[in-house]
């Protein structure tokens with residue numbers, strides 16, 4: 262793969278913008294040229310776009326869904342300190358600091374007995390509860406305020422010519438075929454996106470583990486059962502008590518892959534959750550009607566490399582983790598940090614070094630988060646095919662983690678996020 266040589270003349274800032282400050286569909290003429298064409302308006306794409314705009318690097322975001330659809334997806338909720346710092350750097354941290362819930366630790370219930378891991382005491386760091394939906398909303402609003410262009414409902418988005426010097430992205434919008442020429446393509450289009458699929462045949466090495474269960478999630482407007490998250494290991498399977506705010510809770514139970522949401526009316530969900538909690542949590546749990554329910558399969562996946570000529574993958578486009586370690590969104594953020602810095606080095610310092618090292622740098626952190634997410638998943642879930650030996654080792658692992666300061670510190674260090 263040929264490295265990038267020199268930025269050439271900086272491109273002028275282009276004219277087509279979103280007037281009126283709406284985070285909705287693009288208006289006015291769409292540009293034919295930009296510096297970085299970003300595919301996907303999830304957290305990775307919007308955060309990259311915002312960091313680049315703040316430093317005067319022009320970019321256009323192409324998203325196949327509507328803004329409302331993107332905002333309606335209930336996903337991650339736990340933010341590492343590094344992600345908070347990056348959101349501050351992007352100028353979108355104000356509401357997060359006002360409304361986010363800072364957690365000094367987390368709780369782990371093992372067969373009815375609750376333990377606590379004190380992140381702050383063990384690592385000096387904390388995590389923050391603030392929903393992915395809120396981060397996305399803040400980024401959309403900041404992008405609109407900075408007159409950054411997002412083309413929603415862009416169909417058939419296709420990156421092309423990224424192995425050469427002049428990449429372009431073709432798409433269809435409002436019945437018309439369009440094309441943007443760019444210096445670089447950023448593939449921030451999630452696991453099912455087009456960018457990874459567009460890499461030359463045979464150039465992607467994939468690593469994958471699919472877990473034999475899913476998570477059934479329920480969102481409801483009731484106060485959380487505890488001020489901190491509770492991870493529950495029980496003979497009936499894993500459960501997680503999480504939250505989005507002091508009045509909105511998010512609960513999950515490990516379920517069968519063949520289950521559908523229709524199999525789980527609210528009463529069945531609450532009944533099953535209660536059986537997996539410790540007695541105190543069972544007594545404290547406030548139930549209520551669900552406002553969202555969904556099932557997510559659990560998967561570990563990494564595609565290498567994360568760079569193909571002038572196209573770079575970031576976030577779920579390149580890797581997936583099971584949600585047990587709360588790493589998906591945070592990994593998307595660390596990729597974006599590496600990539601944004603690399604683009605800035607290229608444009609501001611005339612150096613392609615950051616771009617040349619991007620894939621290796623990002624993957625080194627990705628694999629550590631993959632390991633942690635796999636380890637948490639393996640330690641806390643029921644595996645149908647586990648034999649007696651596996652179950653004894655799993656119990657010993659938990660006993661060790663909860664009983665050893667060194668092992669607790671290792672969990673805490675990974676949970677609050679490794680540095681980057």
Ligand SMILES: Cc1cc2nc3c(=O)[nH]c(=O)nc-3n(C[C@H](O)[C@H](O)[C@H](O)COP(=O)(O)OP(=O)(O)OC[C@H]3O[C@@H](n4cnc5c(N)ncnc54)[C@H](O)[C@@H]3O)c2cc1C
Nearest residue numbers: 301303304305325336337450451454576577587588589590
């Ligand atoms: C159901 C679910 C629950 C989750 N829960 C958690 C959790 O509790 N904790 C956690 O840490 N992580 C969780 N995650 C993971 C986390 O949400 C992701 O890691 C995060 O969204 C990654 O951001 P991203 O921007 O890389 O990808 P995405 O958020 O997937 O964004 C990609 C964007 O690209 C767009 N796109 C796709 N294809 C195209 C195309 N061809 N053209 C144009 N646009 C395209 C998509 O519409 C989307 O808007 C969950 C994920 C899912 C699916």
